[in-house]
Amino acid sequence: MTMFTNGYSSLQIPEDFEPIATKEEFNDLYLVNTKIPMSIKFSTTPTLGGLPEIMDGIEQNLKSNDKINVVNSDFITINDQIYYMIVSSFSDGENQIRRNEFLYVEDNNLYIFEFTYPYADRELDDFYLNIIRSLKISVPKYVVEDGSYRLNEQ
Template identity: 75%
Template sequence: MTMFNNGYATLQIPEGFDPVNTKDEFNDLYLVNVNIPMSIKFSITPTLVGLPDIKEDIEKNIENNPKINLILSDFIPINDDIYYLIISSFSDGKKEIRRNEFLYVKDSNLYIFEFTYPYADRELDDFYLNIIRSFKISVPKYIVEDGQYKLNE
């Protein structure tokens, strides 16, 4: 089993997935498996708000985007923590894509797991949950004070 560790968090990398370099400041890990096909994105961002406010903002943004179909938006327990789960689909006109996102807030850091795959694929609940259950926070990546953030070095 391969583990990802950036000094702030660790999580299990599923077999068959390869890392892809990105230049997004808040993207900590981006994996693809061209055989499924599926991508997994793990991000950590600073935040001043909790999951209820994040849920409200995401739902409002989806309502204003006719290309995105909201399938599920709810809070769920994973391990001993509460996550916000949002399942949506969108179409580029040729194929439909499904995105399952799991969001978690701790110590003013927002942890986002995003799984994107062809809509027609089977449900992968255990696959997602096994990755999320392997997730451990070592220290917060960002320190948020007075409305500003800095990297926790």
């Protein structure tokens, strides 16, 4: 088992997944497995909102996009922590794509897991949860104060 760490958080990288470089500001880790095919994205962003406000914003955005279908949206408990989970699907023109997102807020940091793959497979539930359960937060990545944020230099 390979572990990812960035000094702020760590998590388990599943077998057969390769990291891909990305220049997205808040993206901590982007993995792909071409055998399945599947991608996993782990991001951390500063936030002043809680999960209910974040959920409302996401659902409003998705409702205004007629190409995305919300399959499921709910709060769930993982490792005694409350996560917001949203499962959606959309078409890329050739394939039906499914995206499962799990969001968690701690210390004004929003942690986002995004799993994207071209089919719906209930067998993957334990796969997602094992990765999410492996998340260990050492210190918050961002410090949010006075309406702005900065990288935590601890």
